[in-house]
Amino acid sequence: MDPHTSAQDVKRCDLCETAVVQMHCDTCLVNLCTNCVGKHMISDESKDHKVVKFQARKSTPLYPGCTSHNKQQCTMYCNQCDIPVCIKCIASDQHLGQKVSEILKVVDEKKAKIIKERTELHEKIYPTYQGIAFDVQNRISQLEKEYGDLSTAITKHGEDWHREIDKLVKKLKAEVDEMKNTQLETLHKKHLDEINKKMSDIKDELNSVDVAVDSNDISKLFDITINVDRYKNLPQNFLPSLPKFIPGRIQELSKIFGTLSSSSSTSDENDYSIKTTQKSPEAGSSPPVKQLLDEPEIVTTIDTGYDNLYKVACLSDEEIWTRGNGNTMKLYSINQGSLLMSISTKSGGEPCDIAVTKSGDLLYSDHIDRTINIVKIEEKITLQNWIPRNFYLNTFSDDLLVMMYCKEKKQTKVVRYADFTEKQTIQFDDEGKSLFSSESQYNKYITENRNLDICMADKRAKAVVVVNQAGKLRFRYTGHTPAPKNRSFDPRGITTDSQSHILTADYNNDCVHIIDQDGQFLCFIDCGLSEPYGLCTDTNDNLFVAQCSSTQVKKIKYLQ
Incomplete structure (x- = not known):
């Protein structure tokens, strides 16, 4: 398993490179299994090997050697000379009358x-x-x-x-x-x-x-x-x-x-400052650092009435759009749980995905007539040989990332649209191989992280595939072991938050995985979830989970 592309690989012994690490030499900074400890001890008998349990690694202080007295360790520190010293240095006249402290205290x-x-x-x-x-x-x-x-x-x-x-x-x-x-x-x-x-x-x-x-x-x-x-x-x-x-x-x-006025660029070295209060990404300041809660808590549960519930999208901190089986999309009040509005697709088919624009319009994709539509305005994008499925709408730039597939070519790609004009296509890696699985019957769910990485939950590949803004592969996350129900990783909905965490629903294990922007596993959210499917977060980093069979939306607080 490649440690650069896997978030759950275990540490291996540095000597045999196969057994799981159990011990650690604090002298040589080498990871060891129990069978290789003796071999390592006799490999260099001139050293005083300090072998400890792997969990207690780096607990033994390694004192620096004295430059004036050979084979002496510097256990003290001369504050005036600002250098480590050994016992012989202190006994000599070299540091006479100078303040000396224990080096561990320093x-x-x-x-x-x-x-x-x-x-x-x-x-x-x-x-x-x-x-x-x-x-x-x-x-x-x-x-x-x-x-x-x-x-x-x-x-x-x-x-x-x-x-x-x-x-x-x-x-x-x-x-x-x-x-x-x-x-x-x-x-x-x-x-x-x-x-x-x-x-x-x-x-x-x-x-x-x-x-x-x-x-x-x-x-x-x-x-x-x-x-x-x-x-x-x-x-x-x-x-x-x-x-x-x-x-x-x-x-x-x-x-x-007509003429053009001159353009200009100015810079102000005092323009940016270190801030601790939260502002929107448009303002250019960073969000406050939030820690994960030890125990995520369910704040609200909303019953939607679908036979199966697949997707949820935040209109605001008070209202959410949902879509399930059938051709109807429903708007609910989060606090009251009441139905506010229902809208049907123009084709009469089931919408593949929904999102909300920054102006508050509902966007949905329709695989029946191969269109992406804005409710109450007009059809904006019509595709020929490709069928749109899931998409992500950046509410700051209004860029639209559309996952689409072609049955004839058995290919999947992601296309970025700006003002409904094709701007970028992401499909192959540097070796010309497809980044995403090609089977059309398996949905893929897409989002864009705060660092502009594009993240796709690929059900068929059983992985979260993350590429950078240019479409270059960064990593693949294939789940974490042990999972809550010890079943295979089955990613569905995906979203991100203000901390650049990536959250993906695991349908098989009734939980949500949280990983950081580099693919390292952080924790599970498994507080009584059942078949989690669609995910989204609001401006306060509350997580909304659409549960498929129970047709409920759960609002979960998972950050402090």
């Missing part, structure tokens, strides 16, 4: 100081940096969205301009055609027609003259009268005046179209 004081500083780092400073990182990531996501909106606005303005320019071009060309037709009509009907008339008259005159001149009838010659002067008055020269197109200066187009 070690205890130093350890107490280190533990205090470690506690401050762990409980205050590191969570603050987590909050800052979360805040910066949200700012990055928001910045990408706002710059996208800015580009969209410029594109739309450009399209508006194109339409107006097309109208203007059409109008100017129509005016050109009108001017052309007017001037052509003048040239044709008035000027050219007059000229053609006179040319016809001149031809008639010429024909008459030719006939008279060629005839031997003298009387015809005397009848001819030519009015040459009549044709010497030539028509006026009609010169049409063409309009001119005076284009605007393209160089000034940017000023007319």
Whole structure:
């Protein structure tokens, strides 16, 4: 079993590497089984091996060797020289008159100081940096969205301009055609027609003259009268005046179209501070550190009336949405346990998953018509070859993570949508192997942790698969032994809390597993649960568990 990807591997002997550890050498810092103790003792007889039970490891103090006196251990500490010293050092004149303390007392004081500083780092400073990182990531996501909106606005303005320019071009060309037709009509009907008339008259005159001149009838010659002067008055020269197109200066187009103001970034070294009070992740501060309760307690139980209950989602700290078998989704009051609203799917089929947007709208996936819908608004995402099942909605960024499968390809993938536009696909590891099991009949449940890890409870694989924001595998959690009912790990619903804990329902063992963000098991919640299925947490880290057969939702307090 790989210790890097398993949360429940046991310690093995450092010598034989097979037997379970039972002893520990405090001198060599080596883990041993009982069979290897003797072998280790004779491996280096120059050392004084201090072998203790594994549970009591590191209980024997290892005094530092004296640099001035060979083979002497420093059991004392010179406060003035700030160095460990041995008995011979004290007996010499080197530390005469200087204050000397027992080294174990100095070690205890130093350890107490280190533990205090470690506690401050762990409980205050590191969570603050987590909050800052979360805040910066949200700012990055928001910045990408706002710059996208800015580009969209410029594109739309450009399209508006194109339409107006097309109208203007059409109008100017129509005016050109009108001017052309007017001037052509003048040239044709008035000027050219007059000229053609006179040319016809001149031809008639010429024909008459030719006939008279060629005839031997003298009387015809005397009848001819030519009015040459009549044709010497030539028509006026009609010169049409063409309009001119005076284009605007393209160089000034940017000023007319619109300009961008300058962007700026500022930093304030005093902006962030170590805080101990809780604020939302949007504010950039870390949540207060909460300890797990020794005994989780059931606060409220709500009966939902389904034959089987599968999912619960918090609308607020007072109201929850539920979904079970059938096509109806129900809204309940947490305190009164009363039904507030029922909504049916558009297709009439059973919804696969539900979530609540930050604006309070109900989101559900429908495998019948392959859609993801927002109640009261409109269908937003329609898939072709893929069928949506479970999903997670980030209520801070409104990013949507959708688990979907393809029957034909026998594949499963996770797709991230931002503003209902596909942004990221997570499907394969670095070796090209599928991260998730492919069988369509097994549901998978998905959530996103505070550190932006994506966590999926994969029922078929009997594991919780966790990848980072880029889709790279971090670890697989395959349960903890012994489980409350000693049955195989059967993960169903999954959620996280303000401490970046990952909580997953174990259907077979009637409990909820809590692990940290690195996959280390912390504890079980098994306070009378029966077939836990769907999970969610509210803003106060109360856990809501949808129990399948009993169709009850239990509100559980598990953090201090």
